[in-house]
Amino acid sequence: xxxxxxxxxxxxxxxxxxxxxxxxxxxxxxxxxxxxxxxxxxxxxxxxxxxxxxxxxxxxxxxxxxxxxxxxxxxxxxxxxxxxxxxxxxxxxxxxxxxxxxxxxxxxxxxxxxxxxxxxxxxxxxxxxxxxxxxxxxxxxxxxxxxxxxxxxxxxxxx
Amino acid sequence: xxxxxxxxxxxxxxxxxxxxxxxxxxxxxxxxxxxxxxxxxxxxxxxxxxxxxxxxxxxxxxxxxxxxxxxxxxxxxxxxxxxxxxxxxxxxxxxxxxxxxxxxxxxxxxxxxxxxxxxxxxxxxxxxxxxxxxxxxxxxxxxxxxxxxxxxxxxxxxxxxxxxxxxxxxxxxxxxxxxxxxxxxxxxxxxxxxxxxxxxxxxxxxxxxxxxxxxxxxxxxxxxxxxxxxxxxxxxxxxxxxxxxxxxxxxxxxxxxxxxxxxxxxxxxxxxxxxxxxxxxxxxxxx
Numbered sequence: 001x002x003x004x005x006x007x008x009x010x011x012x013x014x015x016x017x018x019x020x021x022x023x024x025x026x027x028x029x030x031x032x033x034x035x036x037x038x039x040x041x042x043x044x045x046x047x048x049x050x051x052x053x054x055x056x057x058x059x060x061x062x063x064x065x066x067x068x069x070x071x072x073x074x075x076x077x078x079x080x081x082x083x084x085x086x087x088x089x090x091x092x093x094x095x096x097x098x099x100x101x102x103x104x105x106x107x108x109x110x111x112x113x114x115x116x117x118x119x120x121x122x123x124x125x126x127x128x129x130x131x132x133x134x135x136x137x138x139x140x141x142x143x144x145x146x147x148x149x150x151x152x153x154x155x156x157x158x159x
Numbered sequence: 160x161x162x163x164x165x166x167x168x169x170x171x172x173x174x175x176x177x178x179x180x181x182x183x184x185x186x187x188x189x190x191x192x193x194x195x196x197x198x199x200x201x202x203x204x205x206x207x208x209x210x211x212x213x214x215x216x217x218x219x220x221x222x223x224x225x226x227x228x229x230x231x232x233x234x235x236x237x238x239x240x241x242x243x244x245x246x247x248x249x250x251x252x253x254x255x256x257x258x259x260x261x262x263x264x265x266x267x268x269x270x271x272x273x274x275x276x277x278x279x280x281x282x283x284x285x286x287x288x289x290x291x292x293x294x295x296x297x298x299x300x301x302x303x304x305x306x307x308x309x310x311x312x313x314x315x316x317x318x319x320x321x322x323x324x325x326x327x328x329x330x331x332x333x334x335x336x337x338x339x340x341x342x343x344x345x346x347x348x349x350x351x352x353x354x355x356x357x358x359x360x361x362x363x364x365x366x367x368x369x370x371x372x373x374x375x376x377x378x379x380x381x382x383x384x385x386x387x388x389x390x391x392x393x394x395x396x397x398x399x400x401x402x403x404x405x406x407x408x409x410x411x412x413x414x415x416x417x418x419x420x421x422x423x424x425x426x427x428x429x430x431x432x433x434x435x436x437x438x439x440x441x442x443x444x445x446x
Contacts, residue, residue: 012188018160019208020161020162043259057265061196061263063165063210068167109262116405127261130349131262
């Protein structure tokens with residue numbers, strides 16, 4: 001067992017965990033945050049994408065122990081006091097969700113992208129979300145949703 | 160859950176001491192993007208994982224005595240964001256752009272990419288054209304290992320179990336170099352494991368003939384190499400269509416001389432030649 005401290009979705013945690021669990025196992029099984037999905041388990045599909053210290057990473061390829069001292073955001077941390085995050089609104093409005101399995105990962109990749117680059121162009125968006133696979137192949141709607149999220153975020157900042 | 164112990168190194172000295180005692184049962188963990196895949200498949204069962212990803216000593220990008228030093232724990236994203244890399248090793252930057260996905264670039268490290276010794280490591284051809292070597296430490300001392308010596312075969316690293324790569328030393332791009340490129344072919348555009356990859360740097364004199372050239376091929380041979388015959392063939396010539404096609408044929412011939420004619424050669428032989436021609440075409444004078 002090892003002790004780790006971290007912040008997840010704004011909440012401080014201090015836990016004793018087995019050394020051999022992945023960040024994904026910690027998030028899903030120990031913290032019961034089931035929004036983060038396991039798809040391929042080998043870093044190809046992006047369903048497990050979380051944001052660690054502002055950067056999108058695959059939770060399946062990271063040990064929970066590596067989260068010590070980090071700040072983590074999962075899909076559960078996007079909505080604030082019951083209101084959807086503008087990126088979530090954009091995904092809902094553009095029907096960028098079919099079966100929904102890839103959606104949390106895509107939302108987190110988009111969150112990290114917009115934090116780094118608030119005005120990405122089309123090719124920057126494609127590049128940023130190419131590590132997220134949608135098996136329903138709803139990429140057109142997903143692209144539209146990310147573009148709408150860019151506009152919503154810009155409008156939100158002006159207000 | 161993996162049956163493994165995790166040790167977070169807080170300084171380099173302690174990390175080296177730990178390896179001195181436990182090296183044979185330890186895997187060094189940086190980004191973990193290859194190690195966790197291999198542990199999941201059962202191919203890798205270390206007793207200890209020694210996490211070196213937060214050692215500041217391994218995270219620097221700096222110029223020392225005119226040479227470019229890149230820390231082993233520098234991530235692929237950090238390579239992409241570095242102005243020094245863009246100026247001094249632009250082919251490495253291009254390779255970083257095409258490396259896996261954003262999620263993987265954010266944690267995968269250059270040291271891990273090299274030490275994993277995959278024939279298709281994207282950072283390896285660019286390191287080869289910069290005559291790079293790794294500075295390797297033990298608790299007793301240090302030595303230099305060239306990139307070509309690093310892999311003793313596919314996925315077989317020649318380093319000893321008590322050694323850590325501290326950084327890579329590259330010859331910066333010569334000032335005169337005007338042409339730099341990295342190309343790869345995979346099964347899809349993003350997140351693809353390279354089926355073939357190549358890096359080149361060149362400069363032309365005032366008459367247009369090649370005064371300097373570096374070329375390395377990745378993915379197609381058990382370990383990546385600089386192809387010096389191709390560099391020599393191109394040097395002193397003014398690039399024309401027939402010259403770059405001929406040089407592309409030399410690349411394919413040399414690859415086949417190393418691997419033998421495997422079933423994939425039917426595809427690889429023309430594809431390598433074609434990729435080389437496409438990469439070098441900007442050097443052909445517009446007449």
